Structure formats: C-alpha cells, structure tokens
Amino acid sequence: MKRKKRIINPALPTTKKKVKKSSVPTPMEYVQLFNNCVIKKEKIAAVDKIIDEKVTVNRPRYESISNLVRLGTNAPSAAGNKNLFASVYTPFFDRYNTTPLSLNPTAANAKPESVLDIMTKPQMTTGLLGANFFDTGRFTPNDPFSFMNLFGGGGAIPWYFIACVHYMECSFSFKKHLHNGDPLTGYTVQVPANRPKVGHGPPFTFEESAVDAIKLMKYDKVTNWSLPFILQKLEGYNGFGYNKKGIHTPYLWSFSNQYVKGKYVKDGVFDAEAVSQQMGAAVILKRMEDRALISIPRN
Template identity: 55%
Template structure:
C-alpha cells in the first residue's frame, strides 16, 4: 500500500508594504474654539450680575470712555502706518510667548489673525449696515451722546478696516490693567524694551523710554490686527479669549472668566497658576466681553454680529 504523499501547507510569501495595520479608533475631535454662533449666543444672552453693574460702569466711565481718544488715535495711526511704517511684520516671536493658563493651539489664532480667519462671515458684508432684527436696542445713554452718530462712527471703523477703539481698550485692560506705563505687547514697563515674549519690542529708531502709543502700534501690527478688514462680534470675542488661551473651553468645557466673569455665563472655575485649575476658585476680575456687553446696553457702542 502506497503511503499518501504528505503535502505541506502552502506558505504565503510576505507581501511587503501590504500588511494591514490595525485601525485605531479615531479620537473624537474637539473644536479649538467656540463657534461664531456660540460666541454670538453667549453675548446676546449675557446678563451682568446686578451686584457688579456699578463696578463695571466705573471701569467703563473712568477707564474706557475717558481714554477713548487715545484708543481712536492709535487705531488711526495703525491704519495710516504712522512713522513706524515698514518696521513691522507678523512675527513668529509671539507664537512661543508663555501665556498664563494658555492653550497652545490658540496662539496662532491670536497672533496671526489674517491667516487664520477663514470663516466666510468675516469676509462678507463689508460696509453693510447691521441687522437690527437681531433685537439690539440701547437701554440708555447717560453721556448724552447721540446714538446714531456714535453708531455711524463705529460702522466707519468696521467698513474702513480700522481696529475698533473698544477692542484696543479691552486689550489694554487685559494686558496692562489700563496702565499707560506698560507695553501693550505683554504688560512690561515702557522704561525698557520688552523682556517677556515678544522680547526686544518695540522696533523704533530710538532707545527707551517709549510712549504708550508707539508701543501699542508696534504690538497691534505685530499681532497682525492691521490686516483684519471686518471686525465682527465673534472675531472680537475669539481674539480676546485667545489672550488667555482656550484651555477653559478645550479642557474643562466651560466659558472663560477672561470674557464672562461677572455674568450669568460664568460661575466658578479658574486657573490659579500655570497649568493648575481649581474648580472652586472664582475670578475676581471683570470679563472683557462683559465690559463690551454693558457698553452696548448703555448705547455707547454697537458691535455687528455677522
């Protein structure tokens, strides 16, 4: 009886480059910032804490409105180029700036706004009148300013691509606590070039000390804000939040006190040190969006939405 020939199982040759790797489950992507619609909704539904209204009004009256002309002049000089024309460029220096409690991914959005604002809503409607069907109506105007003339002034800023004076005021508040003895870049003293990132600013043709205006022009151009042509509400709020970073939104699913402290949009939770979040801590600083909201309520400004 013949033995059956044992047939070895066929060994498949290795197929180079065709071995399928195990597919890893994709992590759910988290938006880097609130959407335009979310920013507008937060602002339009913002209610300032009653006990804080007097404090917010004092900030507006004593700091923001009182210094409007200086902010206006800075905006005009940025648009015109001023004596510093040709010395500015959107620099990578700001990208490495150590932000207190900042979310690193937000730095590009803050310091290179022209290149990082693809949203179509910021590119449409230049020079168009705002849509009053949104329900905006100024509640009061204690300074006796003509609302229509003030509104036209604000619209001229937007239609001409100028930085709104109230945006510069908020940056001044966030970076310098309204001090005119500090650099708008980072709050360093004007008696010397900036030491924190971006170091060695402003780039002007004389040694320190510097004026607040020339340093502010340098800071705003360095951050690329002279390239922005439409200053709408979501854009303004996003850039203000970027100064402190998007860590609250990204890591804690909460509204930033940097914008919303003193309002119904914020209760508690705060970074008390770099990278250290305390869920029970409460911010003692007024939010910058709250300042803008109160100014709208009083009929001092109007910020177009979309």
Template identity: 55%
Template sequence: MKKTKAIKIVKPSQPTDLEYIKMFDDCVIDATKIGTIDKAIDEQVSANRNRYTDISDQVAGNVIKPFTSVLTPSTLFQPVNALDLSKPIDGSFAAFHKNTFEESLKNFVVGSSKIPWYFIACAHYLECTFDFKKHLHNGDPLSGYTVRVPANRPKVGHGPPFTFEESAVDALKFMKLNEISNWSLPTVLRKLEAYNGFGYFKYHSINSPYLWSYSNQYAKGKYVADGKFDAEAVSKQMGAAVILKRMEQRALIYIPRH
C-alpha cells in the same frame, strides 16, 4: 465582516462665531458689579477713547495731518481770485470726508476694517489695568523691553523707554490685528480671548473669565499661574465681553454681529 474605522471626534479649540454671538446676547451681568463696571467705563474706557482711536488710526496708517498744514500763510492770505479753486489746496482735506454717513452706516451693519477703539481699551484693561506706563503686549513696564511673552518688544527703531502709543501699535501689529478686514462681534471676542489663550475652552470646557467674569457665563475656574489651573479659584477681574455688553446696554457702542 469588514471592520469599520472608529471616528475620532476632535474637540474644537475655540468657540464658533455663533457660539460667541449667543453667549454675548445671552450674557446677564451680575447686578452687584454694574457700579464697578460703569465706573471703569466712564473713568477709563470712554475717558481715553480719543487716545485709543489715535492708536487704531496709526495701526491703519490713517494719521491725519494737523489742520495747520492745510491753512498755511500762502493760502490764508491770498485773494480768492488768486486761488485755483478747481484743485484741492491740500490732500489733508480728505480728513473731512473720513467719517461720512455712508461709511458710518456700513460699519454699523458689518464690522469695520479698523481695529475698534473699544477693543484696544479692553485689551489695555486686561493686560495693564488701564496703566499707560505698561506695554499692551503683556503689561510689562514701558521703561524697558518686554520680558514676558512676547519678549524683547517693541521693535520701533530705538531703545527704552517707550511711549504707550508706539508700543501699543507694535503689539497690535505683532498679533497681525491690522490684517483683519471685518471686526464683527465674534472677531472682537475671539481676538480678546486669544490674548490670554483658549485653554479654558479647550482643556476645561468652561468659558474664559478673561471675557465673561462678572456674568452668568462664568462661575469659577482660573489659571492662577502659567499652566496651573485651579478649578475652585474665581476671577476678580471683570471680563472684556462684560464691559462691551454693558457699553451696548448704555448705547455707547454697537458691535456688528457679522
């Protein structure tokens, strides 16, 4: 009788898109933590939205020229009949068409190609506790190059100290996040979890507190040091997915599911 080969089942190393969506939609935030989460959203996340958006624009290469570059003395003080109105005064006027209704509607239905500002905000919290004096790569101080993994960053053409913005742009490009074309919910959650690694899911079959702490999707279990897992330790840090869930509940953002 011919022997059949045993089929080896390989455990996935990370959740699927559908699993991420279901966990997010089924996420129930710990009611005792909502005040803490709202405070962080109001005083840190939303308060620094413009700063995070500027970083996203720099990563995408969409740095808009100052308005003064359009209205120069030569254009301000010319009589109307001296201007050739059939041609744009300056390419910078494209900035006014950057967020058209059609583009906004499209980004509401499917994920945008730009790194969402709220992704950068969550990474900033998880790695730096919203401290603008630390590297987005890993929370090391901006007064020098990064020491922990990834070490010797950023590569920006000069030595320390560094600004938060230039280091953040380097961090996001180093992780190749600028190459993502669709920032749907699964992508946002997967890339945030990747910051800390998929060890919780792969080796311990629990949801990462990096995403789900302060919700029904996480109870206990935590890496207390590199490579050292404590099954009874409980994360005291709010999870990134929980922050985003609360922002959706408050209608501050909507993250496309696909």
C-alpha cells in the same frame, strides 16, 4: 479526501471615529454667548465705574492709536511727544445741523424737499440732515453709529478693542507695553521680548509701543472687526484652555451668568473652586452696548 473546513473570520466591530472638538468656540457660539450674557446685578455698578473712569475717558487715546495704524504713521517718541490725542469722535446729537428744509427759488411751484429726495442725494448741501450726510468724514470707521459699524465690520481697529486689550494686559496703565504689560522704561522682557521695534531705545510712549504691538499681531491687516473675531482674539490673549475644562473663560465672562467658578491660579495649575475677581472683557463690551455707547457688528 477530506474537505477543508471553510473558516469564516467574524466581522470586526465597526467603531466610529471620535471627532475631536475644537477648543475654540465657533463664531455662532460667540454670538450666542454674548447675546445671552446677563451681568450680575451686584456687579453692574463696578462695570459702569470702569467704563466711565477708564474706558470712555481714554477713547481719544485709543482712537489715535487706531488712526496711526490705519494711516501707517509712526507714533511720536517719548523725546518728541506731540499731542495726538484729539478725538475724531463727534457727539451723536452734534453731527447734523438743524437747517430747515430749503426752498428752491428758481423752480416753478417750488416745494420743500422731501425726506425721500434728501436721502437719494449722496452729496446734498442743505436739508434735514445737514451738509454731506453721506460724507465719510462724518461717519468714521470707529463711529458706533456709522453705517459701517451698524451693518458690517470696518477696516479700522475699533477703539474699544484696543481698550479691552489695554485692560487685560496693562490694567489700564499707560506706563506699560500693550504687548504684555512690561514697563515702558525698557524693552519688553516677557513674550514677545525685545519689543517695540521703533528705531530708538527706551523709554517709549504708550502710543508707539501700542502701534508696534498691533502690527506685530497683524491686526492692521484685518478688514472685518466682527463680534466673533473680537471675542476670539481677546480670549486668545490668555489661551483657550478653559474650554477644555468645560467652562467659559473668566477673562471674557467673569461677572456674568456665563461664568460661575474655575480658574488657572498660575501657569498650568487649575483650581475648579477658585473664582475670578476680575471682570471679563466681554462683560465690559456687553455693558457698553447695553448703554448704547458702541454697536458691534455680528458678522
């Protein structure tokens, strides 16, 4: 009787599954890109001009929008527009009075208050740093020098984020919808269409349309406006397609060492040799930090 040959199937070669890399940078990657960003010397003057003539001068308007969103208040319509552009910003050197350290006349052997004494009094009325140093009225969520903005993300939408969206979508024009740059004389036509929903027809004010755009994106629900979150949302306005091409998006990094060339010249058409002539939003923020105009929390 013949023995049957044992047929041993050769082991199939093992193949490692390729892990598909996300097209969205990680928070750490955003922080590293920003921290290592160097603005090209020949572009610094142009960036400063935009900051001085378009961004900081309109800070009160951006802050008013942030406050309207935070308070859940409707912006005035074009028919009954009121001046809501009063800034909550107080110049840094005007925030504290210069009252000398006070003496307590009723205490025996009275001595001037020490800095340690002052810092341990949350609701002090006199002293080196002035009245109610820890009062939240002095340190607003949009205040670049506040504890909230220096050491952690605040709940209020940073005015400089609204400014960057205004730049990217409207080229700083206050006659356009913050949603997509369509004119305020009518509803939006591009995506998102038929906005804003404010209870009346056109024309619209920039403020009421901006509040609608922010709420539509659910930015009013955000509680931590960290640097990675801000950069991700700004990049998301124009999509993450550049990362798939292996380059950093010019919408954030143009005019800096983080971008050289490559641009979508129209929808779906990428030109590897084209160079963006528009400064990146992250470059504006970087220059503002370099000039100590803002301080963005990293986490």
